[in-house]
Amino acid sequence: MDRRSFLKAIAAGTVSFSLTPSGVLAKMPDGSKEFVGVLVDTTRCIGCRRCELRCAQVNNLPLPDPDDKKVFEKERWVSAEHWTIVNRHKTSKGTFFIKRQCMHCCQPACAAACPVKAMEKKKDGPVVWNPNCIGCKTCAFSCPWGVPELEPKPFPKIGKCIFCWPRLQKGLLPACVDTCPMEALIFGTRRQLLDEARTRIYKNPDRYHRYIYGEREVGGTSWMYLTAAPPEEMGLKREVGKKPLPENTTGFLFAVPYVLVLWPAFLLGVHKATERRKEVASKENEEG
Amino acid sequence: MTGSLISELKPKGKIITPFNVISGLFILVGIGFMIYRFIYGLPAVVNEAPGFPWGVWIGFNVMAGVAFAAGAYTLTFVVYILKNDLYHPIIRPTVLNGFLAYVFYAGAIVLDCGRWWHIYNPLIGNKFGVNAVLFLIAWHFFLYMLAELVEFSPAIAEWLGAKRLWKVLKGMTIGAVVFGITLSTLHQSALGALVLMAEPNIHPLWWSEWIPVLYFVSGIYGGISMVLVEGWISMKAFSDIIPEKFKKQYPNIAVGLAKFAAGVMFAYLFMKLLVLIHGRHWDLLLTPMGYIYIIEVIGLTFIPFLFFLFGAKNRSVGLIRWAAVLAMLGIILNRCSYVFIAYKWYVPLSERYIPAIPEVWIALTIVVAHMWAYRWVVRRMPVYTDPPEWAKEDH
Ligand code: SF4
Ligand code: SF4
Numbered sequence: 001m002d003r004r005s006f007l008k009a010i011a012a013g014t015v016s017f018s019l020t021p022s023g024v025l026a027k028m029p030d031g032s033k034e035f036v037g038v039l040v041d042t043t044r045c046i047g048c049r050r051c052e053l054r055c056a057q058v059n060n061l062p063l064p065d066p067d068d069k070k071v072f073e074k075e076r077w078v079s080a081e082h083w084t085i086v087n088r089h090k091t092s093k094g095t096f097f098i099k100r101q102c103m104h105c106c107q108p109a110c111a112a113a114c115p116v117k118a119m120e121k122k123k124d125g126p127v128v129w130n131p132n133c134i135g136c137k138t139c140a141f142s143c144p145w146g147v148p149e150l151e152p153k154p155f156p157k158i159g160k161c162i163f164c165w166p167r168l169q170k171g172l173l174p175a176c177v178d179t180c181p182m183e184a185l186i187f188g189t190r191r192q193l194l195d196e197a198r199t200r201i202y203k204n205p206d207r208y209h210r211y212i213y214g215e216r217e218v219g220g221t222s223w224m225y226l227t228a229a230p231p232e233e234m235g236l237k238r239e240v241g242k243k244p245l246p247e248n249t250t251g252f253l254f255a256v257p258y259v260l261v262l263w264p265a266f267l268l269g270v271h272k273a274t275e276r277r278k279e280v281a282s283k284e285n286e287e288g
Numbered sequence: 289m290t291g292s293l294i295s296e297l298k299p300k301g302k303i304i305t306p307f308n309v310i311s312g313l314f315i316l317v318g319i320g321f322m323i324y325r326f327i328y329g330l331p332a333v334v335n336e337a338p339g340f341p342w343g344v345w346i347g348f349n350v351m352a353g354v355a356f357a358a359g360a361y362t363l364t365f366v367v368y369i370l371k372n373d374l375y376h377p378i379i380r381p382t383v384l385n386g387f388l389a390y391v392f393y394a395g396a397i398v399l400d401c402g403r404w405w406h407i408y409n410p411l412i413g414n415k416f417g418v419n420a421v422l423f424l425i426a427w428h429f430f431l432y433m434l435a436e437l438v439e440f441s442p443a444i445a446e447w448l449g450a451k452r453l454w455k456v457l458k459g460m461t462i463g464a465v466v467f468g469i470t471l472s473t474l475h476q477s478a479l480g481a482l483v484l485m486a487e488p489n490i491h492p493l494w495w496s497e498w499i500p501v502l503y504f505v506s507g508i509y510g511g512i513s514m515v516l517v518e519g520w521i522s523m524k525a526f527s528d529i530i531p532e533k534f535k536k537q538y539p540n541i542a543v544g545l546a547k548f549a550a551g552v553m554f555a556y557l558f559m560k561l562l563v564l565i566h567g568r569h570w571d572l573l574l575t576p577m578g579y580i581y582i583i584e585v586i587g588l589t590f591i592p593f594l595f596f597l598f599g600a601k602n603r604s605v606g607l608i609r610w611a612a613v614l615a616m617l618g619i620i621l622n623r624c625s626y627v628f629i630a631y632k633w634y635v636p637l638s639e640r641y642i643p644a645i646p647e648v649w650i651a652l653t654i655v656v657a658h659m660w661a662y663r664w665v666v667r668r669m670p671v672y673t674d675p676p677e678w679a680k681e682d683h
Pocket of ligand 2: 110113114115116117118119129132133134135136137138139140148158
């Protein structure tokens with residue numbers, strides 16, 4: 001995608017914030033201080049599944065058939081070979097479509113759990129996978145949405161949305177954002193996206209439910225959702241909580257160095273004490 | 289020396305026994321499944337349900353297996369640090385058992401790792417995930433195996449008749465014991481910490497910030513139960529080589545261990561109660577998941593606790609054995625709960641992970657192979673039998 005069409009994507013439709021491509025994308029690889037993200041406006045999505053197809057093309061995955069509407073009959077979930085999916089939900093506000101993928105958490109449990117830093121949070125926001133992975137699946141176990149998955153192959157990789165990190169580094173938009181004909185996906189920094197989301201809710205109180213899913217979930221995510229009905233009606237789980245999950249293990253990990261130092265000292269102390277007692281006892285035995 | 293060594297490596301005793309034939313065939317089929325897994329990948333032998341990354345290998349072999357291996361560090365603490373000589377006769381079998389458990393059950397991790405050819409990455413530093421719990425576990429398993437090997441090594445030196453080496457190794461015991469206890473304290477609880485981050489995925493009756501402590505404490509009585517069950521089997525299987533004085537001593541040891549286990553289980557049950565009160569999920573007790581919780585906590589923890597208590601009081605080794613078996617089942621259920629039973633409990637049964645037969649077969653193959661290795665060592669080295677004259681300890 002060239003600069004011109006990028007400008008078009010940004011300037012089009014209701015996207016009201018001013019994003020200059022050089023302002024965000026050019027700085028991306030060397031780290032602007034902010035995470036980038038995508039705002040998904042589910043009220044605009046028409047369920048064309050072009051994002052699914054483009055994602056598979058860009059990432060060399062098995063190609064889905066976007067015209068197959070039967071897939072909407074059942075709620076689907078992402079997999080190692082299908083990194084993004086569009087679901088249809090009947091809600092109290094009508095029928096809507098929703099694109100799902102990795103949320104690119106601000107403090108991802110998957111990356112915190114990985115023993116070899118194969119799951120990695122880039123300082124620009126995307127959570128990517130590296131091939132030094134050992135396939136232990138702790139990332140999959142820990143993700144609150146169950147996103148990472150091992151490919152069902154003899155020599156598998158972990159498959160999940162990587163926010164088109166190679167494209168972002170070249171200054172391109174994520175493939176799905178680039179391809180969406182409805183501007184249901186808006187790319188920007190997290191802060192800009194939150195401003196935009198609030199503005200939309202404020203300006204169209206009838207169109208949107210007053211909640212930005214992903215603003216606070218598990219400490220905030222890079223991908224965020226606007227919905228017409230309450231998010232749980234769109235399959236967006238509220239039970240994941242607001243706490244950044246890596247905090248759950250910091251207490252334990254903090255204690256490790258203390259145990260490593262104090263425990264041996266204590267054990268050796270007791271050992272010395274019991275040894276002396278034993279010597280005394282055996283001497284008394286001999287004398288007595 | 290070499291000649292005798294080769295004869296030592298040969299099987300001892302009768303080769304064709306019902307146990308050997310059945311377990312041998314079992315292992316052969318299991319190895320077949322393992323080869324199949326490495327050639328055709330995990331889905332070839334494992335029931336893969338989307339959203340359930342771990343199954344019986346992690347829940348049963350790794351998590352429960354490591355809890356059962358905790359007997360080694362518990363007893364080395366009692367014998368070498370507290371200097372309680374009552375348990376001295378079982379220290380070698382227990383350390384041997386612990387060492388082999390780590391070798392075989394940590395091996396289960398290799399099976400479960402999708403990208404096993406990279407398994408050494410956390411150790412060689414192809415990126416250190418220093419802040420990841422599993423990174424800590426990988427290193428601890430590795431170092432702990434070394435510590436256990438050092439603790440057991442005098443028996444190997446006695447077997448080989450290496451007197452000088454024996455002195456050196458013997459001198460390293462206390463260091464290895466202290467190191468081993470420290471590592472165990474950390475990685476027993478670290479296995480609990482491994483599931484902490486999956487908070488939204490684990491049923492509220494099971495999840496609590498105290499999981500690492502609960503794992504640590506339940507590991508202690510799980511380890512003691514294992515020592516008791518292992519003693520029970522060994523007394524039968526090796527009755528021809530076990531010295532008479534050990535057989536006489538054994539009821540005292542069993543009663544002592546039962547008292548110890550009962551004490552630890554009391555503490556554990558008390559903590560479970562506090563966690564339950566604190567979590568305020570009473571209502572969930574009367575749901576299907578709640579029943580599993582009740583089976584685990586009442587049926588397979590509280591009941592064996594009572595059995596241990598009365599078994600110790602009446603000096604009934606039979607009751608103590610049953611207590612140990614039930615307590616071990618409780619630990620297996622507990623660990624598997626975290627890994628796949630209470631994990632994503634909201635997923636309907638039809639979409640859940642149910643272990644496949646080859647998978648369970650492999651899990652049990654690991655157990656049987658562990659028994660074979662154990663028997664091989666016990667039949668050769670002074671584990672139950674007395675060490676040679678030159679290696680008599682002064683106490
Ligand atoms: S949604 Fe899951 S896979 Fe994606 S960043 Fe968050 S924890 Fe990682
Ligand atoms: S499966 Fe790979 S990426 Fe996931 S936690 Fe394990 S090593 Fe890290």
